[in-house]
Amino acid sequence: MKNRPLAVSLGDPAGIGPEIVFKAWSALRHSGPSFVVVGDLRQVAAGSGGTAGLVRQVSAAEDANRVFGQAVPVIDIPLLEPVVAGNPSPRAAKAVIAWIETAVGLALSGAVGGVVTAPIAKESLYGAGFPFPGHTEFLGELTLAHRYDGARGPIMMLAAPGLRVSLVTVHKPLAEVPAALSVEKIVNAGLVTAQALRRDFGIDRPRLAVAGLNPHAGENGTIGREEVQIVGPAVRALRDLGVEASGPSPADSLFHEAARAKYDAVLCLYHDQALIPVKMLDFWGGVNITLGLPIVRTSPDHGTAFDIAGRGLARPDSMIAAIRMAKEIADRRL
Incomplete structure (x- = not known):
């Protein structure tokens, strides 16, 4: 009704x-x-x-x-x-x-x-x-x-005009984030987000960008190994499951206007990585949505x-x- x-x-x-x-x-x-x-x-x-x-x-x-x-x-x-x-x-x-x-x-x-x-x-x-x-x-x-029915949350998404971001970890101290990440958690967050983009936002073929954890997305393991050992394998697994996922991408180049035209949502790995760009774009009007x-x-x-x-x-x-x-x-x- x-x-x-x-x-x-x-x-x-x-x-x-x-x-x-x-x-x-x-x-x-x-x-x-x-x-x-x-x-x-x-x-x-x-x-x-x-x-x-x-x-x-x-x-x-x-x-x-x-x-x-x-x-x-x-x-x-x-x-x-x-x-x-x-x-x-x-x-x-x-x-x-x-x-x-x-x-x-x-x-x-x-x-x-x-x-x-x-x-x-x-x-x-x-x-x-x-x-x-x-x-x-x-x-x-x-x-x-x-x-x-479908991939189960709860997954937090923040949305503002022109940007949607989902979080793999939420209220986790920054020092604890690397240990809290896993291939399974990233894949589940990606599946829930893709499903919500179709079901709740009417996007038939959702495109998902996945942020890296380290500066420059680790530079092939020279600035941290999480992208090589966790994030990269999760992105490949999402693709194998039919999600149009890209990354891991350096977070500092994911949120400018031209980059935002290439995806429907970003999967972020920790709180401020997601919330800072949303609040920069629309401090007063952003919305928190619980997916899954x-x-x-x-x-x-x-x-x-x-x-x-x-x-x-x-x-x-x-x-x-x-x-x-x-x-x-x-x-x-x-």
Whole structure:
């Protein structure tokens, strides 16, 4: 059903999540796509700047389309105690986790077309015993028991106009990245990415560029052996599996305009190798997409911004882009 709303989990209630959710609704209320917020009703209202009547509790996701033009529809799962904007607390973690779980449950049941997650503060969640590195890994666990045809994630992709990048390792200390790489991990990330380019982005013959780890992609093993021993064999394996993959290529020459015309996505080996070029191209509007799951999930490509929370300064560009992209992907999957 193309008219299903999306579910937006509120993220850390002390961050800019409530504000960007409300601003995204303000921008989309007449055009859509519609969404229902899963979070604390009072925090969503606080994000509106105290605008009366523009936040409304609903009992089910199916009510979102009816309400969306007049107010932000919210499935209210209250915090146990009030939260002050800009002051994160592990005491909010249980509610934050419950919001994510509920949004994912709505997507798995088919009640919503996909999930958009506002930013969370990992440190606050870790303080409450949260065992996952971040949203991506948690979503993988929540959806693990559900059927998904094809190569399985979760794989993180960042997208901006003119560039898509997928990550083999995500929140891994740089010193640990070489040991974390393997042929199998690179091949799986490549298969998931190629599959998503076809299924979620409508690209019939996706072209995948694979970045090297070392300067100059190792220069045939003279500046590191990872390209010779791991990355190169993974690229050849991807080709054998029918993926149009190239590389390993020096990362410093992969992201200029002429290079970007030659591929549909880059497979990057570590966090900053992928995120720096995306944020250079479109700092405000990049989108985080989780590939290889039985649900659609997107997120703004930024954090909680506690330093400006509650001050009305947050820009909703990335949240709006994430909502629109989730809807586009959900419609393609129908």
